[in-house]
Amino acid sequence: MEERTEVTPRELFEQLVTREEAPPILDVRNEEEFAAWRIEGRRPLHHLNVPYFRFIDEPDGSAESVAQVGRAWIAVCAKGDSSAFVAEILRERGMRAVNLVGGMEGWGNLHVPVRIRGANGRFELWQINRYGKGCLSYAIVAAGEAIVVDASRHVDVYDALLRERDARLVHAVDTHVHADHLSGGADLARRTGAAYHVAAGEGFELRKDVDPLPDGTHFRLGGSGGVTIEIQPIATPGHTPGSTSYLVDGRWLLSGDTIFVSGIGRPDLGGHVEAWSRALFRTLHRGVLSTLADDVIVLPAHFASPDELDRDGVVRRRLGDIRAASPELALATEAAFVEAMGRTVKPPPDAYRHIIAANLAPGSVPEEKAAEWELAKNQCAASMSSAARS
Amino acid sequence: MEKVLDARGLKCPMPLARAKKELDSLAAGDVLKVLATDKGSILDMQGWAKANKHVSLIKQSTESDERGREVYVHYLSRLGDRT
Numbered sequence: 081m082e083e084r085t086e087v088t089p090r091e092l093f094e095q096l097v098t099r100e101e102a103p104p105i106l107d108v109r110n111e112e113e114f115a116a117w118r119i120e121g122r123r124p125l126h127h128l129n130v131p132y133f134r135f136i137d138e139p140d141g142s143a144e145s146v147a148q149v150g151r152a153w154i155a156v157c158a159k160g161d162s163s164a165f166v167a168e169i170l171r172e173r174g175m176r177a178v179n180l181v182g183g184m185e186g187w188g189n190l191h192v193p194v195r196i197r198g199a200n201g202r203f204e205l206w207q208i209n210r211y212g213k214g215c216l217s218y219a220i221v222a223a224g225e226a227i228v229v230d231a232s233r234h235v236d237v238y239d240a241l242l243r244e245r246d247a248r249l250v251h252a253v254d255t256h257v258h259a260d261h262l263s264g265g266a267d268l269a270r271r272t273g274a275a276y277h278v279a280a281g282e283g284f285e286l287r288k289d290v291d292p293l294p295d296g297t298h299f300r301l302g303g304s305g306g307v308t309i310e311i312q313p314i315a316t317p318g319h320t321p322g323s324t325s326y327l328v329d330g331r332w333l334l335s336g337d338t339i340f341v342s343g344i345g346r347p348d349l350g351g352h353v354e355a356w357s358r359a360l361f362r363t364l365h366r367g368v369l370s371t372l373a374d375d376v377i378v379l380p381a382h383f384a385s386p387d388e389l390d391r392d393g394v395v396r397r398r399l400g401d402i403r404a405a406s407p408e409l410a411l412a413t414e415a416a417f418v419e420a421m422g423r424t425v426k427p428p429p430d431a432y433r434h435i436i437a438a439n440l441a442p443g444s445v446p447e448e449k450a451a452e453w454e455l456a457k458n459q460c461a462a463s464m465s466s467a468a469r470s
Numbered sequence: 471m472e473k474v475l476d477a478r479g480l481k482c483p484m485p486l487a488r489a490k491k492e493l494d495s496l497a498a499g500d501v502l503k504v505l506a507t508d509k510g511s512i513l514d515m516q517g518w519a520k521a522n523k524h525v526s527l528i529k530q531s532t533e534s535d536e537r538g539r540e541v542y543v544h545y546l547s548r549l550g551d552r553t
Binding site for chain 2 (some may be wrong): 109
């Protein structure tokens with residue numbers, strides 16, 4: 081049987097995550113790009129970084145330096161063309177290599193919807209995993225109605241899921257103004273006539289068309305079908321001043337970038353680390369969030385490592401377990417917390433200021449720019465935690 | 471002498487592959503000005519010049535062309551007989 085010459089992002093995801101395989105990865109991007117972001121699996125991967133220009137300079141010597149390992153190399157570059165070129169050079173020399181279609185851009189655009197079991201049959205809860213970038217969004221579906229939370233700009237993903245579940249979008253919600261990826265919330269809502277909600281908070285000039293959400297409003301889903309699921313917004317300022325978490329059916333906390341399964345969201349992205357750290361400390365220790373039961377399941381907007389996916393492929397954790405394990409939550413005084421957060425400050429990627437500006441503004445960004453800005457893994461966790469050591 | 475290679479609109483690896491071919495056809499010391507619209511070319515040209523001791527990257531700049539595209543301009547020259 082002739083071996084295939086390419087693999088799609090979805091097929092590679094199945095190999096790395098579902099089947100927990102560990103194919104060798106030949107990354108032909110330059111050193112800087114490789115150092116900043118790479119393919120990750122459930123198991124540690126053997127990576128080799130030989131930039132494609134080495135193959136242009138010396139095809140024979142470079143192919144020899146790669147050498148054949150046990151199984152076919154997966155060749156990877158930024159967009160999938162240089163790696164196709166390199167994979168062919170290897171195959172011409174009798175080696176086995178397949179190209180990742182679309183490269184890291186395609187990898188970062190793959191969205192995998194995973195149904196979360198345990199939502200007791202009255203409603204469906206979906207976690208849409210944008211695995212390459214470590215971004216998570218959600219769909220809550222009850223009796224033909226749906227809410228989507230933290231939609232990416234790839235709104236077709238949500239359209240397809242809701243069509244398959246025979247549900248109509250009633251609200252699109254963002255937990256906050258994202259810095260690492262472009263929001264698709266307003267676009268998704270506009271297509272279907274649904275409402276769009278996001279709170280930017282103090283210091284941000286939000287010019288998008290946003291539907292107001294008066295204090296104390298709870299979303300109700302499925303009312304017309306006789307099923308009512310309540311979704312309660314909870315103000316959780318800190319990662320951004322407007323950050324809002326959503327408690328679904330009293331049990332599932334869509335925590336945005338406030339709490340991750342292995343840490344907390346960084347409070348330094350706005351350049352006001354002290355003020356935002358104080359707000360975050362109060363959110364974690366004095367606000368409504370601090371009164372939630374340990375049994376509440378946290379469903380965050382990001383993960384930093386594939387280790388955070390459980391056996392079902394879901395990123396989730398009991399709030400009590402996070403409380404017990406997080407070094408940030410163990411800091412008992414506001415002063416100690418603010419001091420610790422001050423030490424985690426690191427310059428955000430250049431693209432973040434463009435993405436924040438675009439997420440505040442009406443209209444959409446041309447595809448080429450969007451792809452360029454999003455070509456990286458998220459860096460939204462405070463770096464004191466394992467969540468940021470990626 | 472300066473020669474211009476217009477690699478606008480070309481996807482990776484073509485701008486760099488063509489730059490190599492052009493550099494090999496020029497005399498040592500001649501300057502090749504490469505115009506590219508692929509942003510990845512910035513780090514790639516730097517990496518190439520670092521890895522290949524016969525390639526010298528003189529400078530890089532970003533301009534915009536008549537169609538409003540961002541153009542990444544690379545000035546290269548060859549050291550030695552060939553790259």
